[in-house]
Amino acid sequence: xxxxxxxxxxxxxxxxxxxxxxxxxxxxxxxxxxxxxxxxxxxxxxxxxxxxxxxxxxxxxxxxxxxxxxxxxxxxxxxxxxxxxxxxxxxxxxxxxxxxxxxxxxxxxxxxxxxx
Amino acid sequence: xxxxxxxxxxxxxxxxxxxxxxxxxxxxxxxxxxxxxxxxxxxxxxxxxxxxxxxxxxxxxxxxxxxxxxxxxxxxxxxxxxxxxxxxxxxxxxxxxxxxxxxxxxxxxxxxxxxxxxx
Numbered sequence: 610x611x612x613x614x615x616x617x618x619x620x621x622x623x624x625x626x627x628x629x630x631x632x633x634x635x636x637x638x639x640x641x642x643x644x645x646x647x648x649x650x651x652x653x654x655x656x657x658x659x660x661x662x663x664x665x666x667x668x669x670x671x672x673x674x675x676x677x678x679x680x681x682x683x684x685x686x687x688x689x690x691x692x693x694x695x696x697x698x699x700x701x702x703x704x705x706x707x708x709x710x711x712x713x714x715x716x717x718x719x720x721x722x723x724x725x
Numbered sequence: 726x727x728x729x730x731x732x733x734x735x736x737x738x739x740x741x742x743x744x745x746x747x748x749x750x751x752x753x754x755x756x757x758x759x760x761x762x763x764x765x766x767x768x769x770x771x772x773x774x775x776x777x778x779x780x781x782x783x784x785x786x787x788x789x790x791x792x793x794x795x796x797x798x799x800x801x802x803x804x805x806x807x808x809x810x811x812x813x814x815x816x817x818x819x820x821x822x823x824x825x826x827x828x829x830x831x832x833x834x835x836x837x838x839x840x841x842x843x844x
């Protein structure tokens with residue numbers, strides 16, 4: 610398996626533009642997480658899905674952020690309109706609660722977002 | 726809601742010495758997992774060690790071990806014989822396994838501790 614795949618790896622955009630981050634989880638995993646990492650706030654959970662259904666989106670900063678998981682193999686995180694304070698590394702991660710995987714959370718390589 | 730606190734923003738250690746990173750958490754649940762993750766400059770998140778809450782025995786992985794105090798809600802990481810490659814940001818994390826609970830499966834991270842290893 611190729612692991613969790615995120616794209617793009619880097620994104621530079623201007624304030625006000627729409628940004629879409631993409632994630633392909635590991636096949637068979639039923640949990641998908643979106644995290645944001647900044648120097649000031651560390652690693653924050655934005656939203657997580659179980660079996661494609663959003664379970665907890667309390668970490669989503671505001672209405673400018675939205676996330677979807679239309680099927681088990683794809684998720685998007687969209688920011689519209691983007692602002693400079695959204696600049697961060699965004700991680701996607703997937704896992705199952707199957708003890709055969711030791712509950713391991715697999716992370717993607719992250720998307721470095723810069724909003725100018 | 727569960728919270729995870731790492732009170733040490735930065736720690737340093739001499740190569741070959743031992744260092745302990747602290748983590749406390751708050752939960753009303755009885756069934757959960759605790760983890761330590763390492764994030765080197767490459768920003769890849771690497772699982773270091775995992776502890777099941779129902780197990781009293783502390784987890785060990787080679788030079789890494791934990792001191793799990795369930796009553797005190799404390800979960801510290803000890804790194805023995807520190808190596809230059811151990812330099813990284815370390816995150817403590819909590820994962821709920823309370824079946825039927827609204828946080829089932831949720832993984833919450835602490836703020837992280839930057840570990841510097843001096844040669």
